[in-house]
Amino acid sequence: MSGFLLTEEQKEIRDLAREIAQEQIKPLAAELDEKEIFPRETIDLLGETGILGCAYPEELGGSGMDFLSFILCMEEIAKVCGSTASIVSTHAGVSMYCVELFGTKEQKEHYMPLMAQGHLMGFALTEANAGSDSSGMITKAVEDGDNYIINGAKMFISSAPANEFNIVIAVTGTNAKGRPEFTAFIINKDTPGFSVGKHIHKMGIRGSLTAELIFEDCVVPKTQILGKVGEGMKVALASLNAGRISMGAQALGIAQGAIDETIKYVNERQQFGKRIAQFQNTQFTLADLQTRVDAGRLLLWRAATLKDQGEPFATEAAMAKLYCSDLAMETTVKCVQFFGGYGYTKEYPIERMMRDAKITQIYEGTNEIQKMVIGRSIGVK
Ligand SMILES: Cc1cc2nc3c(=O)[nH]c(=O)nc-3n(C[C@H](O)[C@H](O)[C@H](O)COP(=O)(O)OP(=O)(O)OC[C@H]3O[C@@H](n4cnc5c(N)ncnc54)[C@H](O)[C@@H]3O)c2cc1C
Known part of the structure; x- marks a missing residue:
């Protein structure tokens, strides 16, 4: 389809993404799939060329374009490599969006420029027994002075071994109706008590490595809460x-x-x-x-x-x-x-x-x- 609804700027970033996809991503796609290799260099390249952060403000390290521009790039990448597209989608389409929307000034200024460069952030909602019904999750965060202590596990987390940070949703209490209340946290990979579980081998998108996340008395400072307490959903x-x-x-x-x-x-x-x-x-x-x-x-x-x-x-x-x-x-x-x-x-x-x-x-x-x-x-x- 011609880009009849697109601006010149949108066509330019789409064409850049197409060139990178055809010349640099396509030649790697079969091997990533066959050997389950994470495309680290491709993610760096997408960071350097401004594609990862294209939909986010320049003052936060992005390229100051819109979400449609990002969608155009996503299509170009997915045409040649589903694995790379999946990684980019979770990071730049999901996690960056949440940090921009719910992050404090400090969180945005710290994480967004890093994320635009390709330092990956995962999004962890699903649990072994809470998939479509995510409200059934049992990963718990208990308040402890200036911190929360998190225990539990998240299932099927995209790019888990490569993520430097994860947005994690956990139960933090119950509301007046006795229903669970949830809170979102940004958890850095070197946080004590946090670890990545074993690699889950998959049918497709095999270059996008998927694993469990494990929290064992994981101590997360309150400054890492994303959004408000109780507003994790x-x-x-x-x-x-x-x-x-x-x-x-x-x-x-x-x-x-x-x-x-x-x-x-x-x-x-x-x-x-x-x-x-x-x-x-x-x-x-x-x-x-x-x-x-x-x-x-x-x-x-x-x-x-x-x-x-x-x-x-x-x-x-x-x-x-x-x-x-x-x-x-x-x-x-x-x-x-x-x-x-x-x-x-x-x-x-x-x-x-x-x-x-x-x-x-x-x-x-x-x-x-x-x-x-x-x-x-x-x-x-
Ligand atoms: C490769 C991969 C990557 C993923 N990445 C992430 C990630 O990064 N972060 C994350 O949080 N999660 C991730 N997920 C989890 C994914 O979002 C869940 O697998 C998905 O939401 C479905 O949950 P489930 O697997 O528990 O299936 P279930 O919820 O058990 O569903 C099983 C079947 O029942 C159907 N079903 C369930 N409820 C209903 C209903 N009410 N009415 C009709 N049918 C229903 C479903 O549609 C499905 O067909 C990933 C999963 C995979 C496989």
Whole structure:
């Protein structure tokens, strides 16, 4: 889709991201996936070029652009490497957003410039028994003078071994109705009592290392509270809303990348004396998929633009994430089919794209949860 709604500045950062993605990220993608390697140098490069911090103010180390600019970059990265896109999404689409929104002046001035350079911050909400229903979490933070003492564990934390800091949501008490109250903390990796658990091997996004976080009498100063005591769920919900746009962009990029690879293949591969592209099924299916990818892109741009305009965007973000992630899965499955037996091998990136697509239907709230959010917002209660 042409960038008909985009400013020159947005097109410029998108083109920069595209160049970096095609020339520097794409050549690494297969190896990251195969060997589960974290793309440390790529993250540094995205920091140096201003892409990581593009949506944040210059005085905090960012590039002073908008969230839509970031979404454009996310799509370019995801077209070639789902792992790198996933890492960038959590860090710059979720954690940076939360620090900017809820951080104190000191927290913002300390963390944001570091984060814009590529010092990674994770977001830890999920627990082994509290996934879709995160309010069931049991990780506890108990007040102790100027500190909180945290005990518990967080599950499935993206980039865990590489994160220098994590936003962690923990139970800090109960409210007047007897329901648990939550608080968000920023926890540095060298905090006593904090450790990263074992690496979780995955189906896709294998270069984005995932692990548990463990808290054993972890002493966190009160200055590390993000937002207010008792408002941890507010931080979590804000993170999910923004994250759904950037995860949606990740999904969309995977779908577009799969279509791009498939077009190259079907224009060359011959059977029955014709190129696969000449079979009408090929043309119709790819035309249909590309039309829907363009529709998904408009949903994403709408959600990002609403966010940039300071309007409510939770429903639109959920719709964009739901649509783009289902589309990523459907597109990659169909694209593998166009490659025939070769699509099932590691000779082409298409099988990796299919594996990378699946997670986008699961994290940042499963697609069933997105439907609950959308259903409620349209009055289905
Ligand atoms: C690779 C990876 C990276 C991740 N990164 C992070 C991270 O960085 N930080 C973080 O906090 N979390 C992270 N997660 C966790 C992720 O957000 C959760 O896995 C997800 O929210 C689902 O939770 P669950 O796995 O416990 O599934 P469950 O909640 O147990 O759900 C199982 C199934 O039941 C369905 N279901 C649940 N409730 C309902 C309902 N009310 N109605 C209908 N269906 C329902 C779900 O949709 C799903 O299909 C990550 C997960 C993975 C796999």
